[in-house]
Amino acid sequence: MFFRQILELARQQRKRVKVVGGGHSPSDIACTDGFMIHMGKLNRVLKVDKEQLQVKVEAGILLSQLNLELDKHGMALANLGAVSEVSAAGVIGTGTHNTGIEHGILPTQVVALSLLVASGEVLECSGAERPELFRAARLHLGALGVVLDVTFQCVPRFRLREIAFPASLTQVLDELEEHLRRSRFFRFLWFPHTDRVRVIYQDPTAQPPKSSSSWFWDYAVGYHLLEFLLWISSFFPGLVVWINRLFFRLLFSSRSENVDRSHRIFNYECRFRQHVQDWAIPM
Incomplete structure (x- = not known):
């Protein structure tokens, strides 16, 4: 060998x-x-x-x-x-x-x-x-x-139904155990410099495939424009506060729903290079 x-x-x-x-x-x-x-x-x-x-x-x-x-x-x-x-x-x-x-x-x-x-x-x-x-x-x-x-x-093989909606960080933390019971695969994404989070539920379903994606909002705004503004913020860090607030309002302040094969829902497109740390925090 x-x-x-x-x-x-x-x-x-x-x-x-x-x-x-x-x-x-x-x-x-x-x-x-x-x-x-x-x-x-x-x-x-x-x-x-x-x-x-x-x-x-x-x-x-x-x-x-x-x-x-x-x-x-x-x-x-x-x-x-x-x-x-x-x-x-x-x-x-x-x-x-x-x-x-x-x-x-x-x-x-x-x-x-x-x-x-x-x-x-x-x-x-x-x-x-x-x-x-x-x-x-x-x-x-x-x-x-x-x-x-x-x-x-x-x-x-199974399908997953993903429901995403806005909430406040305080509300999600106060009701964390309820969220964990309500969804098989629950997570939330907090946007720093705001009290806003994106709550995401993913659960098995027999529903047919469904997508709420939009090239304009997902890529033109959510990728190209956001990347450009974040690049500018590397010279003017104070802009990050306003960028986060603006993009939450533009892209994540409404409810969305997607249904697809499990691996397509579990995976999501990481459009930017990311520097990530994982921390385990007692619930």
Whole structure:
């Protein structure tokens, strides 16, 4: 196996090996003066088990590819993050999550995986085989070895209905437990320098597809004009206050509704390069 040769060469030269997935993050965390393995061409679907609703894939497959393959077989991942241009091994190794009080992070959907460790041995891991290593490898952070393949537990294909509406930050925080009970996948987006939030409910539905998107408002105003104004605000930071207030009023002060396949609702288009931190805050 080519990977074993890389590991052996790294040992001889006393260098580290880093594995990278989809390269979605703009950070330089994957950069190294050692060896880098890009998994982009290990992207096949290896096995689809329709009875168990499980799929085994090579570690480098992007979830965007996997979503389409599962759709053909009447299956879907039960939960997804905001983007799918990320690899199967990367999405579990970084603890990618969505939202909803009843749902675990994406690694909780993994039922088995294969791990190539520094000695060159391939270890098969699952809840029954090497369970302690399996639990660690599902959130591996790139520290345990090279993940070669991943088996996901799936669910039957489903649609989601997304309802979004404006509210105040005070109101949402005061009624947080009620919101969490009311929607399977609840989240809210707060706009700094305002008391306004965008509340988003996503729930399974049998309704036909429906879209309230508009190219003019979503792209001409919500992307191109907003990006231009934010660029100006990098020279005049005080403008951010007024930009946030204006764009909430223009784009997010009314109710909207969309219905589509689950992966199309879970994912949303990140039009700007984003610098993101995740914080866990007691409810």
